[in-house]
Amino acid sequence: MVDFINELNENQREAVVNTEGPTLVIAGAGSGKTRVLTYRIANLLSKGVPAYRILALTFTNKAAREMQKRIATLVGQGNAANLWMGTFHSIFSKILRVEAEHLGYTSNFTIYDSQDSKNLIKSIVKDLKLDDKVYKPNDVLGRISMAKNNLVVAQAYAQSAKITSADQAAKKPMISEIYKYYQARCKQSDVMDFDDLLLQTNILFRDFPEILEKYQKKFDYILVDEYQDTNYSQYLIIKRLAEQHKNICVVGDDAQSIYSFRGARIENILNFRNDYPGYKLCKLEQNYRSTTTIVDAANSIISRNKEQIPKKTFSQNEEGDKIRVMKALSDKEEGFQVAQEIFRISQNEQAEFNNFAILYRTNAQSRIMEEALRKRNIPYKIYGGLSFYQRKEIKDLIAYLRLTINQNDEEALKRIINYPRRGIGDTTIDKLKEVAQKYNVSIWTLLCNLNKVPGMVSVMTAAKLTHFRQLIEGFTEIAKEENAYETTYRVAKASGIIEDLSSDDTPEGVSRRENIQELMNAVKDFCETAYKEGRDDKLPAFLEGVALLTDQDSEKPEDNNKVTLMTIHSAKGLEFENVFIVGMEEELFPAQQSAYSPSALEEERRLFYVALTRAEKRVIMTYSTSRYKNGNVVYPQPSRFIAEIDPHYLDGFFTPARPSMGRSLHGPGIQEKVARPNITLQPKVEVPDIDTSKLVPINGEQIIPGMVIFHPNFGPGKVISIDGLGVNKKAKVMFPKHGQKVLLLKFAKLYVQGHTN
DNA sequence: CGCTATATCCTTTTT
DNA sequence: GGATATAGCG
Ligand SMILES: Nc1ncnc2c1ncn2[C@@H]1O[C@H](COP(=O)(O)OP(=O)(O)OP(=O)(O)O)[C@@H](O)[C@H]1O
Numbered sequence: 001m002v003d004f005i006n007e008l009n010e011n012q013r014e015a016v017v018n019t020e021g022p023t024l025v026i027a028g029a030g031s032g033k034t035r036v037l038t039y040r041i042a043n044l045l046s047k048g049v050p051a052y053r054i055l056a057l058t059f060t061n062k063a064a065r066e067m068q069k070r071i072a073t074l075v076g077q078g079n080a081a082n083l084w085m086g087t088f089h090s091i092f093s094k095i096l097r098v099e100a101e102h103l104g105y106t107s108n109f110t111i112y113d114s115q116d117s118k119n120l121i122k123s124i125v126k127d128l129k130l131d132d133k134v135y136k137p138n139d140v141l142g143r144i145s146m147a148k149n150n151l152v153v154a155q156a157y158a159q160s161a162k163i164t165s166a167d168q169a170a171k172k173p174m175i176s177e178i179y180k181y182y183q184a185r186c187k188q189s190d191v192m193d194f195d196d197l198l199l200q201t202n203i204l205f206r207d208f209p210e211i212l213e214k215y216q217k218k219f220d221y222i223l224v225d226e227y228q229d230t231n232y233s234q235y236l237i238i239k240r241l242a243e244q245h246k247n248i249c250v251v252g253d254d255a256q257s258i259y260s261f262r263g264a265r266i267e268n269i270l271n272f273r274n275d276y277p278g279y280k281l282c283k284l285e286q287n288y289r290s291t292t293t294i295v296d297a298a299n300s301i302i303s304r305n306k307e308q309i310p311k312k313t314f315s316q317n318e319e320g321d322k323i324r325v326m327k328a329l330s331d332k333e334e335g336f337q338v339a340q341e342i343f344r345i346s347q348n349e350q351a352e353f354n355n356f357a358i359l360y361r362t363n364a365q366s367r368i369m370e371e372a373l374r375k376r377n378i379p380y381k382i383y384g385g386l387s388f389y390q391r392k393e394i395k396d397l398i399a400y401l402r403l404t405i406n407q408n409d410e411e412a413l414k415r416i417i418n419y420p421r422r423g424i425g426d427t428t429i430d431k432l433k434e435v436a437q438k439y440n441v442s443i444w445t446l447l448c449n450l451n452k453v454p455g456m457v458s459v460m461t462a463a464k465l466t467h468f469r470q471l472i473e474g475f476t477e478i479a480k481e482e483n484a485y486e487t488t489y490r491v492a493k494a495s496g497i498i499e500d501l502s503s504d505d506t507p508e509g510v511s512r513r514e515n516i517q518e519l520m521n522a523v524k525d526f527c528e529t530a531y532k533e534g535r536d537d538k539l540p541a542f543l544e545g546v547a548l549l550t551d552q553d554s555e556k557p558e559d560n561n562k563v564t565l566m567t568i569h570s571a572k573g574l575e576f577e578n579v580f581i582v583g584m585e586e587e588l589f590p591a592q593q594s595a596y597s598p599s600a601l602e603e604e605r606r607l608f609y610v611a612l613t614r615a616e617k618r619v620i621m622t623y624s625t626s627r628y629k630n631g632n633v634v635y636p637q638p639s640r641f642i643a644e645i646d647p648h649y650l651d652g653f654f655t656p657a658r659p660s661m662g663r664s665l666h667g668p669g670i671q672e673k674v675a676r677p678n679i680t681l682q683p684k685v686e687v688p689d690i691d692t693s694k695l696v697p698i699n700g701e702q703i704i705p706g707m708v709i710f711h712p713n714f715g716p717g718k719v720i721s722i723d724g725l726g727v728n729k730k731a732k733v734m735f736p737k738h739g740q741k742v743l744l745l746k747f748a749k750l751y752v753q754g755h756t757n
Numbered sequence: 758c759g760c761t762a763t764a765t766c767c768t769t770t771t772t
Numbered sequence: 773g774g775a776t777a778t779a780g781c782g
Contacts, residue, residue: 059772060771060772061772087772088772089772090772113772114771114772133766136766136767138767194771194772195772197772198772258770259770259771259772261769261770261771262770262771262772361769361770362768362769362770363768363769363770364768364769364773364774367773384770384771418758421758421759423758423759424758425758425759426758427758428758547772548772550771550772567769567770567771568770569769569770569771570770570771588769589769591768591769591770592768592769593768593769594769603770604769607770628773629768630766630767630768630773630774631773631774
């Protein structure tokens with residue numbers, strides 16, 4: 001039996017025990033929402049609900065795995081194994097495989113990742129003879145994605161006056177056309193992109209009521225984590241599935257909604273009460289994760305947002321350290337300082353490296369941190385960047401496998417038709433594309449009918465093309481008979497990939513070979529587990545999930561004691577003892593693009609809230625006064641977010657009054673309630689004996705008893721005594737307003753009155 | 758056709 | 773700084 005008494009507080013228990021009907025758990029960070037979800041599922045299982053009748057949606061595959069593991073320890077492995085638990089994308093891609101035929105796809109449809117989608121858009125832009133400067137793949141995909149996430153199909157897109165006039169205004173009137181072709185080409189290639197997985201599920205449920213009913217009956221209980229970051233498409237899937245029994249439990253925190261760029265709607269969680277009248281509301285107010293300092297500081301930040309549900313959150317943990325702010329003069333120094341601090345803390349407190357995380361706003365910041373950690377021999381693991389399955393050699397091999405299963409997969413074909421080199425050049429490929437377009441068939445179909453288009457290519461080229469076709473056909477035959485591992489192995493060999501890589505003895509070449517080997521191992525692993533569990537071990541079954549894997553999913557056992565480097569976005573839902581938030585600078589965090597939009601700025605602030613609340617014990621923020629950005633040096637100002645934290649919780653941040661304010665980011669029309677454009681704090685206390693405009697920084701070494709110094713938070717004070725040596729040198733200081741404090745001079749930013757000439 | 762050297766663009770955040 | 777597009781040579 002699950003121990004609800006000791007592991008849950010009263011409110012949590014309430015939400016775990018009352019399993020029927022709609023339930024909304026809305027609560028601040030670290031308050032045990034995910035725990036509620038986990039125990040609720042465990043409770044359902046222990047009450048005898050079959051696992052396969054429970055649908056649980058998480059934000060990442062990793063979150064799903066961890067929840068599954070946790071549930072397994074509560075109720076036993078056998079019980080938890082058959083849960084329908086995963087991301088929206090992975091769960092509904094499985095359902096779509098079963099139902100694909102109803103929608104005109106095959107069950108082996110390929111999933112395009114964003115790179116594939118962008119390449120397809122690029123080629124359409126070219127076909128339509130549009131300016132690729134105007135129609136940038138990223139932008140166009142963004143528009144299409146946004147449309148799909150709001151269930152706007154190509155036709156509706158073209159008919160929507162609102163959308164088309166927006167495109168017109170942006171001088172990109174042809175996006176609607178591109179969308180149309182994009183969708184047609186996907187369909188022709190038996191391809192769905194990420195957003196299709198949700199959009200097509202909606203179409204399926206809309207157009208085939210009997211199928212919807214089947215799944216409504218299949219899933220007796222539906223649970224959704226991180227509900228604040230669901231988009232309209234996801235929202236509607238859930239609403240449809242829960243329509244009959246309304247056994248739906250969603251948990252979330254509007255203050256942690258950080259995926260609006262992906263179409264997430266905070267309204268989904270705000271409107272739950274309207275969608276499910278008679279719902280039970282569960283509020284959790286105690287934060288079990290963080291120190292009171294962190295919780296209070298995070299609350300003081302988020303309260304500056306206008307758009308929010310007011311929530312109480314308190315912590316009964318110890319007060320903990322103040323949030324430290326470190327300033328660096330360059331991005332390199334910032335990295336050095338962070339590495340130094342991690343090293344120092346790990347020594348002082350015997351802390352393992354896996355208790356540290358370095359969080360940043362953009363992936364580009366990771367490199368500097370990596371270098372600094374490497375120099376100090378601190379082990380680290382990095383998330384984000386390109387995942388294992390996005391490496392060149394892996395994508396190449398996967399492309400062969402994809403083409404083996406789905407010959408109409410144009411992006412895969414284009415990728416490998418001439419890799420390894422087989423003398424099929426750009427001219428030939430362009431010609432093939434052109435003719436295929438003309439006859440409205442896939443390139444593969446064209447390859448199968450070369451004789452019907454005489455004179456298209458030379459006899460020599462035709463022979464090469466035919467040879468390529470036969471190669472793939474051979475693979476397809478193998479794939480029918482053999483398991484995924486055998487097939488992959490033979491494809492890697494016969495395609496020439498292995499040979500091509502074996503001739504390369506540079507370190508990169510060696511690492512490529514290792515990667516291929518690693519993929520082989522993964523496939524082997526897949527086959528072995530599949531065989532043991534009596535599941536399908538053929539290639540299509542392996543390939544199904546590959547496009548949806550991220551690098552969080554290829555974690556290795558040896559990674560377990562390393563410092564974690566990731567973006568704040570990917571840190572959502574995680575927790576670490578010590579968190580470094582680096583790059584706390586204007587134009588970086590908040591992102592430059594957000595500066596002029598109040599709502600975007602609020603989202604940045606929520607992101608900051610997420611970052612702070614990942615920490616259990618300690619937060620250290622860093623900023624640099626110079627940094628490389630796109631190859632150029634920029635000189636950023638400290639982030640406004642630092643100054644938005646009540647200084648009471650901060651240690652080491654103060655900017656003396658500058659003669660002139662930094663340039664304001666706010667035009668006269670935009671008013672913002674609390675956020676100050678720049679950090680020009682006027683000292684709050686009037687001090688007769690210190691002229692604050694003439695303060696100069698002072699090095700810890702130079703401080704001696706009797707000195708009058710100025711502290712950013714505590715104002716002026718008199719040094720009473722000094723003790724400790726080197727990095728441990730401390731000063732006892734009497735502050736008239738705050739009493740006596742002991743300051744670690746290494747980190748305290750102190751100022752003295754400058755000499756006036 | 759294939760390879761290499763040089764120019765150009767970009768950059769939030771992710772399933 | 774890094775990925776990608778293009779030019780130019782062998
Ligand atoms: N009743 C409880 N007693 C003790 N610890 C708890 C309790 N509930 C949750 N915790 C712990 O608090 C931490 C945060 O819990 P959880 O991750 O479930 O919170 P959350 O609300 O999902 O957080 P976030 O929204 O920040 O992702 C975890 O370490 C969890 O083990």
